[in-house]
Each structure stands twice: as C-alpha cells, then as structure tokens.
Amino acid sequence: MNDVTVFGIKACWKWVVVIAIFWTFHLLVSDRLNPYIFDIIIYAGINIILAVSLNLVNGFTGQFSMGHAGFMSIGGYLSAYLTMLVFNLFPGIDTQSIYGTLFFLSALFCGGLGAAVSGYLVGLPSLRLKGDYLAIITLGFGEIIRVIILNIETIGGARGLPGIPALSHFGWVYTFVVLSIFTVWRLMQSPHGRAFLSVREDEVAAEAMGVNTTKTKVRAFALGAFFAGIAGGLFAHYLLYLNPQGFDFNKSFEIIIMVVLGGMGSISGSVIAAVFLTAIREALRELQQFTQIDFRMVIYSLMLIILMLTRPNGLFGTKEIFHFIPLRRRSLHDVKA
C-alpha cells in the first residue's frame, strides 16, 4: 500500500485519512463535547504546531532559537488584522460561508508568510552565529517584535486587539497540526532534511561535504517561523483577542520546554509533550479548589524537574514513539536514523 501516490507524494494517503478523521470528528462530535475540554484540545493543537515547528530549528537543525513567540505574534496580528479589515469592508460576508473560510485561510497564509519573511530577515545575518549568541539574538528579536506591536496604535498597541472574528475551530486547527507534522516528517526523510541533521551533528563536516550551512539554517528558521505564524493566526481567531503581553519570552520558553521535554529531534515527542503540558496545567486547576492557594506552577515546575532528571534527553531523545514499540519489526538502520 505504501506505494500508492496522492498528489505525487508517496504514502500521502495516510495523512489525508487522518485529516478526514479529524474533520468527521469536528462535524459530528464537537458540538456535543464539553466546551471547556474542547478548548483544552484546541489549545493543545496550537501548541503542537508551535512545538513541532520549533523542533525543526532547535531539535533537528541544532540552533537554539528563543524567539518563537515573536513569530507567533507576527502571524497572529497580521492574519487578525487582515480578516478584521476584510470583514469590516464587506460586512455582508458570512464568516461561516465558503468565502469567509477562503478569506480566513488566505489571511492565515499571509500571517505565516509574514512570519517566514521576518524569520528569513532575522536568520540571514544572525545564523552565522552559534549557540548562546544565536539564543540571545533570537530572544532580543522576540522582544523587539513585541515592543513594535506595543507601539502600533492601529492594531491596538498596549490595549490589545479585541473583536477578531471567530473563524478557527477544531477542524482547521487539527488540519494544520497534521500539515505541520507531515511537512516536518517528510522533510526529515528528504536530502534537505538530512542537510539539517548534518548541520546539527557537525557543522565543519557538513560544510566539507558541500552543505551550505548558513542557507540550511536560514531555511529551517524560515519554515519554523512560517508554522509559528500559522499557529498564531489560529490562536488569534480562536481566543478572539490579542494582547502583546501574551507573546513575551515566557511564551517562547513554554514552547522550548515542550521541545526539550519531548526530546530535541523527536516529532512525536514534541506532540506528546505539547498535549501533556497543556492538559496538566488545566488538570491541576482542580487542585486549587481545595488548597485555595495556587500550587499549579509549583507542581508543574516540580514535574519538569523530575522528568528532566529521569530522562535528561527528553521523553524520546532523538527517536520517535514507534521506535519504542517492540511489536513492530524495524531494522537497526531505521532506529539509528
């Protein structure tokens, strides 16, 4: 079956089926489920996109970026501004109609592209640096974006941007979850992806083998930024309100924690960590009803410490979840890759 091709891509049908399952779920179940639980599922989805895309930079390419929230905010603000503009200009368009959806999708892509372009612009000069230096530059970049947004009055400035049309829902969020995982997964199987890995493992050796390391890094950076922008757009059209406070470096760290916890270089690790960390924060809320004091962050941090002590490389290290399932016969070669 693996040889069936859809859109010219081998084994693409599996991914299409997954998207179809999510849409069926969305159309059949979403109205009946508890809205609060549903909210958590959606935020988990947005966090998966963020974690997987950051993993591309931090995990696979080995560059330590600390500005992911900055790219997310660019995508969020840009797409929210565009949809608000369109729906204010043409108030007759129903947000749920085909046109509404098309506008939403194009706004999402604009947001993603905007983030990717800024990722490219930041990456080009700064990715010649390594390690700590790059971390500081991206951290600074994230803050610059936030301060710029704070000072633009047309998108609300410090007062935030309310009144964003409600356009994103379970179906779209999880479509993009699948798309982002698919893109990163397929990329890592391709020569381009192998170039990313070679940069992580040994830059000098990669350069000697003819890999343009700076270009490779910038590519990873821009692609990661693109999906962060998409995630920002989905987030904006779900929360219906944006505030620059929500995109400070704490948000970047939250995403980094997901990547590190899941394993730098493990897609399934990022997915599981993103779901786990989103769910656990809400689950611990129950505790507060009894203790009266908010112990959530204490327990949350404690769990991170325990997890990092027991599994220093994250949940899966650089492997994927199915490498740990003994029933499936896999060659040694596969595991090592």
Next chain:
Amino acid sequence: MKILNLFLATAILSLSVISYSDSNEILVGEVGSLTGNEATFGTSTHNGIDLAFREVNKKGGVNGRMLKLLTLDDQGKPEEAALAVKKLITQTKVTAVLGEVASSRSLAMAPIAQRYKVTMLSPSSTNPKVTQLGDYIFRVCFIDPFQGHVMAKFALDTLKAKKVAILRDVKNDYSVGLANFFTDTFKKNGGTVLVDQSYSAGDIDFKSQLTAIRAKNPEAIFIPGYYTEVGLIARQARELGIKVPLLGGDGWDSPKLKEIGGSAIENSYFSNHYSEEDKSPQVVEFIKNYKEVYGSVPDGLAAMGYDAAKVLTLAMTRAKSLNGPDLRDSLAMTKDFAGVTGKITLDKSRNAVKSAVILKITNDGFKYQTTIHP
C-alpha cells in the same frame, strides 16, 4: 514514570468527579490574577468579594439561598483567563462571573460570557471596549475617559495649571488610555500639553525623560502609571529639582507608593474610586469589617470588588429568576446603589456612572481633596 503517570491520572479523575452544585447554593465564579505580576490587585479584589459574600450569607443569603464563590487564578494572562471563565461557565455552571481586574483579561473573557449568555461584572476594568463586547458585560467602575477627564479638570480648575507635561507607560494599556483621554479634555478646555514622554514598566532610570520635561517648565506632570515606577519617577524628579505637583490615576493606589516614593511623592494628587476618610456609614463599616477579617486597610481595588459583589447580589435578589437574561435585565436596572465607592448607577452601555475622588498625598497618608461628579 509509569507510577507517576498512574498517580496523576487517578488524582485528576478523582478530583474532577467531585461535583460542586447544591440546589440550595448559588454558584458565582471569579477570575482573578492571584499570582503573577499584578497579584496584589487580584488578591485585594478577591478579599473584597469574599467579604461581601460572607456578609450576605450571614444575613440569610439571596432569597434564602447561600452564595458560593469559586475563584480561579489566571496568572495575569489573557488566554488563561479565557480558559478559566470557560471552565466556570460550562463545567461548574456558575450563575454569574465576577472579574477581571485588568481590561486585557476582561477583553479575552467577555466574548465567552456573551456567547453563553452568562452575566459578567467587572469590578475595575476601565477600558471602554470591555462592555462594548456584548450586553451581558457590565462594570461597576468608571471608564478611562472619565478618569482622564477628571484629572484634566482638576489640573485646570483647582491647580490652575495651563501647561502640563505627560509621562506615560507605553507598555501599559491603561496608562496609554488615560494619557490620551487626559490630553483630549485638557486641550479642549484651553490647556497645553508641552511635552509627551514615555517609559516602559520595569524601567528604573527616568532621568532623560525628566530632563526633557524640566526644560519645558510645566506647571504639573501627569503620570498615569502604576505605583512602582511612579514612586521612582517622583524621587528622580525631585533630585532634578522639579518641584511641580505630579498627577495620576487609580494605578497609584497602593501603600507601596509612599514606601517607594518617600517624601518626594508628597504634594501630589491622584484620582481614585474611594477615600478611606469618607465618613459615610457604609464606608466606615466596610473598613472596620475588612480590618477584622484581613488585618489591613482595604485599598481601592478591594472596595471595588466589594461593591461589585454587592451590586450583583442585589440584582440576584431582585431578579425574576437566576437564568441569564433575567439576571442581566435585573443588573441593568441598578440605580443609585450606595456603595463604598460612591453611588453606582449602571447606564445603557452597562458602565457605571459615578463620581471620582481626588486624593492628595501627604506626610501621613492619602488625604481626601475633592469629589468630581460626572
């Protein structure tokens, strides 16, 4: 790992099956910043609400039913506030929601309360946009335009200042709003804003902005920020020889202001929701009761929380039933409620029409100066 997971799973399951509802209780939700950067605001408000509910329950509750308050923390983050309010409304099924203190969180919460038709009453979100998001969203405080307007009037009429400087916190939505509305009123009534400087919350050194302000010789400086930076600004302004009074809004209201600013902050004025010196019976009783329970003098936010809870319970007593539309209609009829923070009437756009007080900072505390009516 396995044991940890198992333990967590059972803990979460066992906690989530416990139900809160009891037919003889009315559940009211509260979302507040109990932790995070603005933790004191959240805690003060929570104390005020809690005190009001205790008093109501002592007197027999709302038509014989006891009030139960469920408070969720949002860490000062908009998306957390949105999740918290959704949990309160859809899972705990609260009758009404009190909160949030800050407008940025209220703006994230309001669309959700509106969608599920649950009345939301904010104690102190002053951004005009909050109540514009739907007809289930109310507030018991005045809005930014009014506060900016009040200080502009005070500067012109009482201080006779025609030329002022502004020093605003660009990172803070509240500060930017106040500065804009102050400028509007001040210019309309014949005043001039000589210079408009800015800083960011968290800054420590303000000398360059203050030097620029000193060069223009203003008669007063309007600093609509929060108390931490204002205290530092006051100290540095006096060091630079700026002797004119400083003016501000309710963000100044904290005992910490005097601790940080020392004698430099004296002879400055700010607008607030209430004054501790007010001798009206409800204020005296409120301060006495608050001190008994919490052992400290209530600040403005505690008073706002108290009033919000009282206005809500009165509306509940009046309402035909406690379902969404009935409670909303009942709350909308609030008129001349004698609260700790003044007489509260809710207007058609669900904002409170009420007076503001101006306080003067002196050697022994905040002294009542004047009341400005809408």
